[in-house]
Amino acid sequence: MSVKAISVVWPETEDPREKLLFDPRPTREMNNMVLDAMTTTSWRYWLVIAVLVVLVLIGIFGAWGYQILQGMGVAGIRRPVYWGVYITNFVFWIGISHSGTFVSAILRVFKAEFRRPFTRAAELMTSFALVVAGMYPLIHLGRTWRFYWMVPYPNQRQLWPNFHSPLEWDMLAIFTYLIGSTLYLYLPLIPDLAMARDYSTGWRGNLYRIMALGWRGTEAEWHHLKTAITIFAFAIIPVMFSVHTIVAWDFGMTMTVGWHSSIFGPYFVVGAIFSGVSAVVTVLLILRKAMRLDYFLRAEHFDALGKIILVFSAAWTYFFFADYLTEWYGGEAVGKELLTLQARGPVAPLWYLMLIFNVAIPLLTLWNKRIRTSVRGMLLITLGINVGMYIERYIIVTGALSRNRLPFNWGAYNPTLIEILISIGSLSTFVLLYALASRVLPLIPVWEVQEGQLSHRLRRIGRQLAPSVSELD
Amino acid sequence: MSSENLDKATKPPPVENVARRRFLQALAGAAGAGLALTNLSRIAAEGNGELQAVSDSAADPASLAPPITSGDGVSALERMRGDIQRALAKAPEDRRWVMVIDLRKCVGCHACTVSCVAENHLPPGVVYRPVLEEETGTFPNVAKRFIPRPCMQCDQPPCVPVCPVNATFKNEEGVVEIDYDQCIGCRYCITACPYGARTFDFGGEYADDTPVAEGIVVGREVAASYERATNFEYAEARTREGDRDESPVGNVRKCHFCLHRVREGMLPACVTTCIGTATYFGDANDPESLVSELIASPNVMRLKEELGTEPRVYYLT
Numbered sequence: 001m002s003v004k005a006i007s008v009v010w011p012e013t014e015d016p017r018e019k020l021l022f023d024p025r026p027t028r029e030m031n032n033m034v035l036d037a038m039t040t041t042s043w044r045y046w047l048v049i050a051v052l053v054v055l056v057l058i059g060i061f062g063a064w065g066y067q068i069l070q071g072m073g074v075a076g077i078r079r080p081v082y083w084g085v086y087i088t089n090f091v092f093w094i095g096i097s098h099s100g101t102f103v104s105a106i107l108r109v110f111k112a113e114f115r116r117p118f119t120r121a122a123e124l125m126t127s128f129a130l131v132v133a134g135m136y137p138l139i140h141l142g143r144t145w146r147f148y149w150m151v152p153y154p155n156q157r158q159l160w161p162n163f164h165s166p167l168e169w170d171m172l173a174i175f176t177y178l179i180g181s182t183l184y185l186y187l188p189l190i191p192d193l194a195m196a197r198d199y200s201t202g203w204r205g206n207l208y209r210i211m212a213l214g215w216r217g218t219e220a221e222w223h224h225l226k227t228a229i230t231i232f233a234f235a236i237i238p239v240m241f242s243v244h245t246i247v248a249w250d251f252g253m254t255m256t257v258g259w260h261s262s263i264f265g266p267y268f269v270v271g272a273i274f275s276g277v278s279a280v281v282t283v284l285l286i287l288r289k290a291m292r293l294d295y296f297l298r299a300e301h302f303d304a305l306g307k308i309i310l311v312f313s314a315a316w317t318y319f320f321f322a323d324y325l326t327e328w329y330g331g332e333a334v335g336k337e338l339l340t341l342q343a344r345g346p347v348a349p350l351w352y353l354m355l356i357f358n359v360a361i362p363l364l365t366l367w368n369k370r371i372r373t374s375v376r377g378m379l380l381i382t383l384g385i386n387v388g389m390y391i392e393r394y395i396i397v398t399g400a401l402s403r404n405r406l407p408f409n410w411g412a413y414n415p416t417l418i419e420i421l422i423s424i425g426s427l428s429t430f431v432l433l434y435a436l437a438s439r440v441l442p443l444i445p446v447w448e449v450q451e452g453q454l455s456h457r458l459r460r461i462g463r464q465l466a467p468s469v470s471e472l473d
Numbered sequence: 474m475s476s477e478n479l480d481k482a483t484k485p486p487p488v489e490n491v492a493r494r495r496f497l498q499a500l501a502g503a504a505g506a507g508l509a510l511t512n513l514s515r516i517a518a519e520g521n522g523e524l525q526a527v528s529d530s531a532a533d534p535a536s537l538a539p540p541i542t543s544g545d546g547v548s549a550l551e552r553m554r555g556d557i558q559r560a561l562a563k564a565p566e567d568r569r570w571v572m573v574i575d576l577r578k579c580v581g582c583h584a585c586t587v588s589c590v591a592e593n594h595l596p597p598g599v600v601y602r603p604v605l606e607e608e609t610g611t612f613p614n615v616a617k618r619f620i621p622r623p624c625m626q627c628d629q630p631p632c633v634p635v636c637p638v639n640a641t642f643k644n645e646e647g648v649v650e651i652d653y654d655q656c657i658g659c660r661y662c663i664t665a666c667p668y669g670a671r672t673f674d675f676g677g678e679y680a681d682d683t684p685v686a687e688g689i690v691v692g693r694e695v696a697a698s699y700e701r702a703t704n705f706e707y708a709e710a711r712t713r714e715g716d717r718d719e720s721p722v723g724n725v726r727k728c729h730f731c732l733h734r735v736r737e738g739m740l741p742a743c744v745t746t747c748i749g750t751a752t753y754f755g756d757a758n759d760p761e762s763l764v765s766e767l768i769a770s771p772n773v774m775r776l777k778e779e780l781g782t783e784p785r786v787y788y789l790t
Contacts, residue, residue, distance in 0.1 A: 071723060072658070073675035079598060082660040082673055142658020142673065142723035149638045149657055159655065160639065167637040167661055254665045255631055255780060401664060405777060406622075408605040409669035 016467040019300055020449065021113060021456040030295075034192075034444045035199055037291040041439060045290075052432040059425015063418045064139055072142050074418045081401040081413035086140040089423055091268070091393040092275070093133030093430075094174070094247050096386075099276030100126025100181060101240040103305075105233040113469075114304040116452045117296040120192075120445045121287060122280045123185040128433045130178045132426050137171070139422060166250045177236075177243045184232045187225065190215050192442040207440070244272045251396065257334040258327070258400030267319040274312040274358070275389035278382035281305050283434070285379050287443065296444045299373040306372030309385070313362035320359075320392075338403045346412065347399060350391045357388025549750050550740065552763050557738055560756035565645040569758040570730055572741075573767045574621050575789040578751035581606060581619035585743035585752060592731065592742035594704040596713070597679055599672045601728035602743055621752065623743065624649060624670040624728035625776060625784030632662035632671065641725070647785065648730050650707060656724040663725055667780055676722035678713075708733040730754070757785075 016022045067074050077084045103122035107115035138147050150171050152161050161168050194215035197208035215221060248268035251259035261267075281302060288297040327335045342351045361384055371377045398413045415423075437443075458465045547555075560568045581604055589595065589602045605620040630649050633641055640655035641662055663671040678700045686692030701713040706721070706729060713720045731741035735754075739745075744754045755764035767773075768787045775784045 071676035072673065073677050079672055080669055082663045137659070140659065142660070143656070146657040149655070162634070162636055162639045164634040165637040165661070166635065167659060171637070254635065255667050256664060404669060405667045406605070406669050408603065
């Protein structure tokens with residue numbers, strides 16, 4: 001293993017030891033910090049779990065069950081808006097699922113060192129967000145119990161899916177992404193599961209023993225693992241792009257005014273990363289507080305993520321503007337009607353709220369380091385971005401359908417209680433899965449942090465402590 | 474013909490079409506003689522024997538002459554029924570079912586919409602053939618016209634390629650069908666259709682929320698039993714009672730040119746019901762058919778032709 005030394009000199013005002021990678025602790029202490037966070041549960045945790053279980057029971061089992069029994073009429077979809085909150089939620093959760101891959105795979109490929117402590121938290125979001133997103137096409141179907149007819153498998157009735165349909169591409173892309181991102185979550189988890197196995201007894205010990213696949217930490221094992229992670233990190237990036245591009249194509253491939261746009265693929269991908277990274281920040285802030293992970297999750301991380309959000313806010317604004325201006329300047333009658341609906345119609349308050357949350361607030365605040373590193377500020381900004389991104393999808397889905405090419409077929413859409421309950425139920429499903437996983441899986445990739453700390457060192461030069469980074473390759 | 478006058482108020486008079494003039498004369502004659510009513514009741518009660526008779530007479534070259542003008546008393550409806558008989562004698566892929574709607578003759582009575590609902594037992598929220606109303610001009614120079622809008626049965630249908638399970642397709646006669654056994658209800662085709670021709674069957678009934686009454690004549694159950702009666706779309710008997718998978722509930726539904734009637738030699742319900750005979754139906758591959766004659770006129774348009782969907786519904790303006 002060759003070691004290349006690259007020296008970096010920080011501004012003198014900053015203590016390099018504020019950075020996680022320059023502030024190493026003994027291995028055992030760090031392992032214990034992660035394991036303690038995992039095994040400690042207060043009454044507050046169980047209260048949250050209980051509330052979430054009730055919400056899931058009401059929303060998914062109650063409301064969705066009622067909808068299956070009664071038919072789609074209990075939802076607010078009516079002519080002409082036959083795609084409503086369910087498709088909005090679907091697009092939203094697919095967007096959230098982009099967090100993990102972006103934060104973990106892209107930052108890993110670019111060797112961004114600040115990624116180390118929170119890759120796992122982001123990857124976990126990807127898998128669970130995909131599970132929730134994957135529920136929505138089923139919830140949306142008029143005949144949910146026939147969902148599997150979209151799956152291409154030889155059968156007696158000689159049914160075969162239509163590979164010309166963007167919905168079919170969508171299903172294949174989502175399954176590919178779900179399988180790929182779950183494997184990509186699992187691979188870097190193996191050394192941490194082995195660590196947890198060595199420290200645990202009882203059911204945890206058994207669980208980790210099975211999941212760690214007999215990991216011993218030999219040089220050959222590390223070599224294979226690193227190779228596999230690198231392959232997956234590169235392979236999962238195009239899959240991530242494909243998933244949201246195809247979701248955008250569900251809309252873009254139709255003739256519907258307001259949807260039929262070649263910019264939709266990249267526009268949706270940028271929006272997805274924007275909302276996904278914001279959701280990562282929200283989740284990290286909550287985890288840091290609830291699980292006392294201040295050692296691992298520091299100001300520098302939120303600072304760096306804040307910069308990413310700033311860039312993606314600008315990128316989203318650019319795409320939004322390009323799409324809007326083209327539609328407006330083209331001057332097609334239906335398109336103009338659609339834009340008028342957004343600017344002055346009943347959805348106008350939502351539309352302006354979207355612009356405030358997605359454009360005004362991030363672009364005006366996130367350039368400031370003090371705001372980027374403040375807990376409350378980042379929590380509010382990132383929550384606002386996800387509200388804004390939800391509104392964006394809602395307006396794209398329901399707005400374009402309510403103003404179509406034949407004015408006789410114009411109408412409005414209002415979600416019903418059932419749709420709202422199912423939406424809350426699915427959000428609760430995500431939080432519940434995450435909360436349960438946070439007590440079973442080591443949420444901090446300890447080995448990655450330790451690996452990073454090995455390559456970062458403070459050297460004494462004269463009176464000064466100079467941080468130095470060696471690149472392991 | 475007040476619509477004729479309104480047309481003239483807004484644009485130069487349309488080029489008079491010989492066929493059209495013949496029809497107008499024919500209809501005027503028929504109406505004057507009270508024949509139209511007789512024809513309608515005959516069609517309602519038509520039996521196979523009579524159909525055979527029509528078909529026989531259609532085979533006779535003398536009877537292929539344009540209606541009424543020859544003085545043989547053949548109305549537009551009868552001629553179209555003859556057209557259908559001839560088309561049915563051909564292989565399915567050689568037929569080209571088209572519909573022609575004369576907007577100048579449509580008075581906006583919505584009888585076609587209602588007859589369609591009755592024929593196909595359509596539930597609330599499902600309409601195959603609404604009549605759109607269009608107002609043009611500014612007061613006092615205003616005009617109103619009515620545009621019945623069945624499914625366009627496009628030759629390049631945007632709804633077909635988007636179906637993830639191949640549940641909707643163009644059949645060998647060129648009519649876009651939905652297989653109710655195969656549709657999973659994703660409603661993608663609805664969003665893809667630029668004409669709003671597709672609607673979703675939520676499973677409701679007009680009789681929902683009506684009072685329950687005693688007896689066998691009135692009340693919710695009596696009304697609902699009519700709605701739940703078997704319908705015969707695509708020549709398949711389906712009832713809304715019992716297993717939902719056996720009915721179209723939870724599926725997308727659309728106009729299918731009353732294929733189940735056409736295959737039996739009958740005209741679509743909307744055509745037979747139209748009080749002004751403004752709707753025509755037939756095989757455009759048959760040069761002798763009434764629709765071929767009509768769509769050859771210069772005043773033909775199709776809805777949203779610029780989208781390239783190649784609709785099979787022609788409007789005479």
